Every structure is written in structure tokens, then in C-alpha cells.
Amino acid sequence: MVRTPRCEKAGLKKGPWAPEEDQILISYIQKNGHGNWRALPKQAGLLRCGKSCRLRWMNYLSPDIKRGNFTKEEEDNIIHLHEILGNRWSAIAAKLPGRTDNEIKNIWHTHLKKRLKNYQPPQRSKRHSKRINQINSFVHAPSSSQISSSETSVVTSDSKATIDDQIIVKLEEAESSKYFTEINESFWTRELATDNNFNFVATMDGEEFQSLDMFNRSTTIMEDDMDFLFNFFIKAEDFSELPEL
DNA sequence: AACGAACGCAACCGCATGAGA
DNA sequence: CTCTCATGCGGTTGCGTTCGT
Numbered sequence: 001m002v003r004t005p006r007c008e009k010a011g012l013k014k015g016p017w018a019p020e021e022d023q024i025l026i027s028y029i030q031k032n033g034h035g036n037w038r039a040l041p042k043q044a045g046l047l048r049c050g051k052s053c054r055l056r057w058m059n060y061l062s063p064d065i066k067r068g069n070f071t072k073e074e075e076d077n078i079i080h081l082h083e084i085l086g087n088r089w090s091a092i093a094a095k096l097p098g099r100t101d102n103e104i105k106n107i108w109h110t111h112l113k114k115r116l117k118n119y120q121p122p123q124r125s126k127r128h129s130k131r132i133n134q135i136n137s138f139v140h141a142p143s144s145s146q147i148s149s150s151e152t153s154v155v156t157s158d159s160k161a162t163i164d165d166q167i168i169v170k171l172e173e174a175e176s177s178k179y180f181t182e183i184n185e186s187f188w189t190r191e192l193a194t195d196n197n198f199n200f201v202a203t204m205d206g207e208e209f210q211s212l213d214m215f216n217r218s219t220t221i222m223e224d225d226m227d228f229l230f231n232f233f234i235k236a237e238d239f240s241e242l243p244e245l
Numbered sequence: 246a247a248c249g250a251a252c253g254c255a256a257c258c259g260c261a262t263g264a265g266a
Numbered sequence: 267c268t269c270t271c272a273t274g275c276g277g278t279t280g281c282g283t284t285c286g287t
Contacts (some may be wrong), residue, residue: 038272055256095274106254
């Protein structure tokens with residue numbers, strides 16, 4: 001037995017929205033908000049199902065939506081975030097104010113996937129690359145630390161340098177952990193500077209974590225990396241096992 | 246100019262999840 | 267605990283537009 005979709009109830013419209021319908025929806029939501037999407041169309045006098053109304057509002061009519069073409073910076077961000085998050089369009093959209101998951105999904109399938117065929121990761125300093133390699137060796141060395149425990153998470157946004165199955169597994173672990181949502185630029189509470197480099201320190205539940213990604217002061221950190229300061233992180237006690245450069 | 250192919254994007258569908266009864 | 271319902275999400279579809287021949 002196949003359940004008939006609610007939207008196919010007799011009399012409910014499907015397909016593209018007419019300008020008059022848009023206006024009715026906008027006026028109604030501006031006046032009453034959208035407490036209950038299912039009840040909304042009836043109350044607003046629309047011959048649409050609630051799901052269709054919600055989608056139209058969220059993806060097109062909401063004043064929060066930024067219309068127009070994606071900038072190069074936005075496209076780069078999408079590519080970067082897609083490497084971390086995969087096809088989790090809503091999670092990617094959350095990082096791009098004014099853009100919807102649907103829009104991002106479309107731009108990915110129509111533009112960015114093709115662009116990626118020729119995509120080259122931004123060049124980092126040699127010192128930075130060396131550090132990344134050290135981190136990988138450390139992370140992958142089975143006996144070097146307790147880093148593989150589910151509590152200790154290693155997260156990277158710089159997956160161009162480190163992407164492999166093991167890191168992805170760790171990313172997924174981290175994603176479900178209590179820490180993941182905290183790991184943005186405000187996650188780091190302290191800057192740890194040595195010579196011309198610096199990394200970041202955060203304290204969570206009495207435990208100290210350090211960013212494993214060491215930035216060179218002379219690189220374009222403000223442009224390239226500031227939005228993605230949730231690079232690597234690791235318990236400080238494990239960090240001490242890392243060899244110095 | 247005509248026509249088919251490719252593209253771009255809005256909208257739909259089915260499933261997952263979470264809240265509340 | 268189970269069920270129902272509302273909402274959110276990701277994959278897919280369909281149609282209008284643009285491009286190439």
C-alpha cells in the first residue's frame with residue numbers, strides 16, 4: 001500500500017509559484033509569522049501544501065536570502081567546506097549567511113564540481129607543509145598517542161593537505177562529539193606565538209587543546225584561514241609529543 | 246531560422262529526526 | 267514505550283533558457 005503524499009490532496013497546486021501566491025505568502029508571514037507550516041496555507045488562503053509554502057519561503061522569499069551570483073570567495077568557501085562536511089548542504093549553508101542549502105547544492109552540481117577537476121589547493125609555505133606531514137605521521141602512528149580514542153578528536157579543515165580515510169573517520173567522530181559545534185574562530189581562546197609562527201589554544205572542560213595547524217605570520221592568514229580556524233585540534237598533553245620543527 | 250543538447254535552478258519527493266501526546 | 271505529526275534534509279526531477287550545429 002502506497003501512502004498518498006499530502007500535497008497531492010485534491011485541489012492543492014503544484015509547480016512554479018505565481019507572483020500573486022508569493023505576495024499572499026509574504027504578506028501573511030510578515031503579519032503572522034509562520035508558526036505552523038501545515039496550517040499556514042489554509043489560514044493564508046493558499047492552495048498549496050505547507051511543505052511547499054515552507055520551501056518557497058526558505059529558499060526564495062525570505063528577506064534573509066542574498067540574491068545574485070556567488071562571489072569567488074563564496075565559491076572557494078563552499079569547496080573548502082565541502083571537503084570537510086561532504087554533501088551536508090545545510091551545514092555548509094550555515095557557514096554562508098544569506099545562502100540556502102538548495103542554492104549551494106545547485107551551484108555545486110552546476111559549477112563547482114567541474115571547477116574542481118582543475119582545482120589546485122592554495123600554496124602553503126614549505127614550513128607549513130612540513131608541519132602538516134609531521135602531524136599526519138603523528139596521527140597515523142599507532143603507538144604514538146591516545147589520539148585514536150573517541151574522546152580525542154582531530155579535525156581538519158585543511159583536508160587538501162591531509163585528506164585520507166583515517167582523518168575522515170576522525171572528523172566524523174569529532175562531528176558527533178560535544179566539541180565540534182564549538183570549533184570556529186571563537187573556539188580558540190588564546191594565541192600561542194613562537195618566533196614567526198603562531199597557533200591557538202582552547203580550554204574545554206578543564207582540558208587544554210591546541211591547534212595543530214601552525215600558521216606562519218608572513219602568510220595570508222587573514223584572507224585564507226581566519227574563517228577556518230577549526231583546523232586541527234588535539235589535547236595539549238598529546239601535543240607535547242609532537243616533534244619540534 | 247530551426248532544432249536538439251546542455252545547462253541552471255526552482256520545486257518536489259521520500260526519508261530521518263525530534264517533540265509531544 | 268509507542269505512535270503521530272511537523273519540520274528539516276539531501277537527492278532528484280522538470281521545465282525554461284541558452285548554446286551549438
